[in-house]
Amino acid sequence: MHALPLIHPRRWRRPTPSVYLWPPTTPPNGNLAQGRPATASSAVQSYAAGNAVDGNASTYWESSGNSFPQTLTVDLGEAKRIGKVTLKLPPSSDWATRTENLAVLGSTDNSAWSTLLGSSGVTFNPASGNTATLTLDAADVRYVRLNITANTGWAAGQISEFEVYAADGGPTTPPTTTPPPPTTPPAGTNLARGKSATDTSHTQGYLAGNVTDGDAGSYWESNNSSFPQSLTVDLGATQTVGRLVLKLPASWGTRTQTLSVLGSTDNAAWSTVKASAAYTFTEGSNTVTVTLPASGVRHLRLTFAGNTGWPAGQLSELEAYTS
Structure with a gap:
């Protein structure tokens, strides 16, 4: 925990992690980011990325300390024409007042990024409600990212609400165009790599995003002694998935986790792709392959019901393949 200075930048209260269900429509307040999946380059304790899109300015995201740059990204679900971002602190x-240096980036595919607003100092002042509104050049994007490089009030990135609004109050969806035909990923492509991941709970900094970062040494871990727990990955578009590769850090002791695999095309209606079964992760490789009946899904969910090695769901990599 951080040591308390005379004027501490935050009170000692830890928000309870929440499970967010993302509606397909824009909230009545026009904030396109509210309730949407959010990810971050890092988070400390339970100050997770999802706190920045929960509609509650008293909960917040905070990155790891003394390490910049840090990013906070929200997935709007589909391309939207945006023109304004409102940022809040508690x-x-x-x-107290602080200035964070940040830039706003946009992307349609979570891979190629463009700068919507160059890096500058954004001041959060109690006199103005610790709120800052940034006007952007209108752009059609699905993913909106804050790239934070400094903070005068604390040695970390901090945001309690990341709100995104349509350009000039106009339509939120870009004009309809004929989309290019879908492309089939090259054989052997991990469809989950770099994609957005969420969970029902996590402990400390062991976040859902660790399972899609390509690093088997980082991992997700749920709250202890509370099953079932779920881990969900959004593939970004409906894909044919026929095989999962699940990993834990290679040095961990052998353990068996009981889990099921569910799939969805809309993150609302779910079907069981693979019934609950016990899978043994053996020390040295700690890799399990789960063969699925080939099915078209966009959202993949693992639901954990038990773990012989630790009283929590644990996973370092969730890889998804067409076959």
Whole structure:
């Protein structure tokens, strides 16, 4: 925990991690980011990325300390024409004035990024409700990212609400064009690599995003002694999935986890792709392959019901392949 200075930038309260269900429509307040999947380059304790899109300015995301740059990314679900971002920190009774240096980036595919607003100092002042509004050049994007390089109030990136709004109050969806034909990923492509991941819970900094970062040494871990727990990956588009490769860090001791695999095309209606079964991760490789009946899904969910090695769901990599 951080040591308390005389004027501390936050009160000692830890928000309870929440499970977010993402509606397909824009919230009544026009904030396109509210309730959408959010990911971050890092997070400390339970101050997870999802706190920045929950509609509650008292909960917040905070990155790991003393390490910049840090990013916070929201997936709007589909390309939207945006023109404004409103950023908030907790109420003035809790937090003192600070300036964060940040840029706003946009992407249609979570891979190629363009700068919507160059890096500059954004001041959060209690006198103005610790709120800052940034006007952007109108752009059609699905993913919106904050790239934070400094913070005068704390040695980390901090945001309590990341709100995104349509350009000039106009339509939120770009004009309809004929989309290019879908492409089939090359054989052997891990469809889950770099994709957005969420969970029902996590402990400390062991976040869902660790299972799609390509690093088997980082991992997700749920809250202890509370099953079932779920881990969900959004593949970005409906894909044919016929095989999963699940990993834990190679040096971990052998353990058996009981889990099922579910699939969805809309993150609302779910079907069981593979019934619950016990899978043994053996020390040295700690890799399990799960063969699935080939099916078209966009969202993949693992639901954990038990673990002989630790009283929590644990996974370092979730890889998805067509066959």
